Amino acid sequence: MMIKYIVKHTQLAEKKVKSTIQLLNDDCTIPFISRYRKEVTGNLDEIQIADIVKYKELFEALEKRKIAILKALEDQGVLTEALKQKIENTQDLTTLEDLYLPFKKKRKTKAETARKNGLEPLAKIIMSQKANDVESIAYKYVKGDLSSVEEALEGARHIIAEWLNERTDIRNNLRHQLERYAQISTKVIKTKKDDEKAQKFRDYFDWSESLNRIPSHRLLAILRAESEGFIRIKIEIDDIRALEHIDNRIIRSKNACADQIELAISDAYKRLLFPSLSKETLNNAKEKADDAAITVFAKNLKQLLLGSPLGEKRVLAIDPGFRSGCKIVCLDAQGALKHNETIYPHAPKNDSIGAIKKISSLAEAYKIEAIAIGNGTASRETEALIRKIQFKNETQVFVVSEAGASIYSASTIAREEFPDYDVTVRGSVSIGRRLQDPLAELVKIDAKSIGVGQYQHDVDQTKLQKQLDIVVEYCVNAVGVNINSASKSLLSYVSGIGPKLAENIFEYRTEHGVFKSRKDILKVPRLGDKAFEQSAAFLRIKGAKNPLDDSAVHPECYAIVKQMAKDEGVSLQDLIGNKTTLKKIDLKKYVSESVGLLTLQDIITELEKPGLDIRETAKVFTFNQNIKTITDLHEGQLLPGIVNNITNFGCFVDVGIKESGLIHVSNLSDSFVKDVNEHVHLHQQIIVKVLEVDVARKRIQLKLHK
Structure with missing residues (x-):
């Protein structure tokens, strides 16, 4: 069932889905599967594998809900074999809930009160549409709490309205009309019209648009305006047409019963069907808007994390400011803090001469190769000041995004890294490290705080977090991680590692010194064979005795590479980077049951440029200096x-x-x-x-x- 469900939604071959599910059940990660199990999956990429994971989870959630519903129905004693089969064969959550709706425990309703007053037989008589003198029949039910024929008929109509509300065909027809024809309209709340905060939403003070065509960003903006109390939202369709559709399904006569049913239909539509299904339709539209916004955020985050690194260069970083001054830090090529202080080149102190002298002396003392300036307050003024300085050595100047730096500086991670420094120093360090390696620094910050999305705080936060985690994991593993210099945050995103093992690696490194080979990774407490299999090829060791330890070649394939070198009559060291020799290798000789051509081709590509960073190098950029405001x-x-x-x-x-x-x-x-x-x-x-x-x-x- 699961395989068929996933195939239906992904349009992937059944064999590929089945093999991928097996790997996932064996605790393999998406980066590992897409990179090192291509033969098993038929060369599925990480996006296709993520889709399989998504629909696997949806199927499991559906099955879990089925079990809960079946148990509830069994406990009520209403589970028939036919109903059980319908539920078990359902592949859609909405249909499943519609099947359960008639049996769902409800709070006190008008229909329930009518049943207690003994009016269900009358409702059945009316629905049969065979009686002509309905009032005479209804008179027989006037007793107890009922004092008139009209009260009896009204109660019967409430029961009929509930029956209509629970009919799947009627609900689906109204859903169809809402999905195709619903209009969303807005009206400003008059008392909030002149509110300063409301002005950013003034385009939606009087707005109307087709719900199925509204762009995701506009719907999210409208929903935010409503949640902040500035506008009211209304969902509308052609009520007359909607009622006609229901009438045509139900009414088969022209007698007094039909008149009562028509009244019940109108009541069911206005009180039960439309409020419930219009809300469901808006929720569905919101879910689609969420998905679109999350996709935008994920794309942006991926581009941001894979932004151009300057690399291992000595950096002077500046967090600019006016009254509070500019916070300066000097970092070595590995990002370690060597010096910090504050200068006051701008108003009110205006000590630009002292600031220039200080920056010049620091640049010379710490052999600074690049300067990173935060792009916040006083950024342009600080950049202009720096460009006046005649440095003795060639020094590149970069303006770096500060987004999320304040979040990092006050975080637990920052306090652990710099327990003896305040938030201003930590923020400056973050700016400098972002220039050196954006990925390594940005993984320490909650992705939602980086500010590269649209309405990211309005979307489903669980779904957003899950997607962003996938993106971060992809980026970290696509680049690879130097195990001897990586932070715990960076290590935690490596395939197969996670926060606990990342901490164990960090502690082992602190206690025993640098890892000298990938085999040493197995010495880390609680890092077993499975975690090693999933993570080893993504963890790089610079200057290792075995050059393959600083490559994306998986340790399980080291023997193949060594055999290639032996067959070509060269050392392993001489084979790596030797494009001429590598191109001559007949890969078919090395194909086995566990290693196919796809893996072998990846190995050759990696050996041509081992450990190559997929990211471009950072480039200097200069704004128009005449534009200040x-x-x-x-x-x-x-x-x-x-x-x-x-x-x-x-x-x-x-x-x-x-x-x-x-x-x-x-x-x-x-x-x-x-x-x-x-x-x-x-x-x-x-x-x-x-x-x-x-x-x-x-x-x-x-x-x-x-």
Whole structure:
């Protein structure tokens, strides 16, 4: 059942799905499976494997719900064989809940009260649509708490309304109409119209749009405006058409019964069906919007984490500020803190001369190769100051995103790393380390705090976290980790490791010194054969005796590489990087039951450039020095900028001032843009044209200049 369910939703071959499920059940990770078990899965990539994991979990959740429902029905004594089969064969959670709805324990309802008053037989008579004198029949039920025929008929209609609400065909028909034709409209709450916080939502003070066509970002904005109490939301369809659809399914006569049923249909629709299913439809639309927003965030995070590293260079990092001064730290090539202090080059102290002298002397004393300046308050002024300095050695200057640095500086991780320093020093260190290696530093920060998504705090947080963890895990394992210098945070994302083993590795390294070979990894407490199998090839050891320990070749294939070297008459060291010799190797000679051509081809690719970082090297970028504030912008200007966020409706660009400008999706290209990521990527250096500047609303409209 599970395999068929996954195949149906992923459209992948059954054999591939079955093999992948087996590996997952054997506690293999997605990075390990996609990289080192290609023959087993038929060369599925990490996205396809993640889809299998997703639908495996959905199937398991569905099965768990089935078991709970079947037990509840059995306990009630209402589980028939036919109902049991229907439930067991259901492959959809909505259908499953509809099947359970008639038996679900409800709070006190009007229909329940009517049943207690003995009106269910009357409801059945009306639904039979055979009686002509309904009032005379209803008179027989006027007793106890019922004092009139109308009360009896009303009670019977409440029971009928509940029956109608529980009919799957009626619910599905109304769902279909809501999915296709529902309109979402908004109205501002009059008392909040002039609220300053409400102004960012003023486009939605009076808005109407088809629910199935509304872009994800707009729906999330509208829902946020509602949750903050600025607007009211309404879902609408053509009520007359919806009621006609129900009438045509139920009413088969033209007598008094039909009149009562028509009243019951109207009541069921307004009181039960529409409120419930319109809410369900809005929730479904919200779920789709969440998925779209999460996808955007995941793409952005992946690009950010795989951002260009400067590498092992000595860095002077500056967290700029005015009144509180600029916090300076000097880091060695491995990111260790060597010096920190504060300078005051800007107002109110304006000690620019003293600041220049201090930075010059520090650059010389610590042999600084690059300067990293945080892009927050006083960033442009600090950059201008640095560019005046004539350094004795070649020194590159970079402006680095500060997003999330304050979160890191106050975190437990930061306190563990720098227990004797305050948050300002930790923040500056984070800025410098981001330049050296963005991935190694950013994994220490909650991804939601990095600020590269759209409405990430409004989406399903569990689903978001799960997707972001997958992205971080992919990036860490795609790059590989130096086990002798990696932080616990970075190690925890390595395939097969996790937080506890990461801590064990860190403690072992602290106690015993650096790992000299991959075999040494097995000495780490509680790191067994399975964890070693999953993690070893992603953990690199620089300067190891065996050069393969600093490559992506898995230890299980070392013997094959050694045999290749022997067959070619060269040493292992001479084989690595020798493209001429590697291209001559007949890979078919090394194919076995456990190792196929796909794995062998990966080995050759890795041996050509062992341990090659897949990321590009960081490049210096300079903003237009004449642009300091939004008032310096005017229509028609061409400016250099850096893409700092990507959404479904366009991308935001840093042009060197506090406010980022927006290139709307329509201004990315002269032709239709299906995916923003096909035209720009995060941290890309581009040229933009200023289209419009709204100083009052602090909005800048840009166009991508080709």
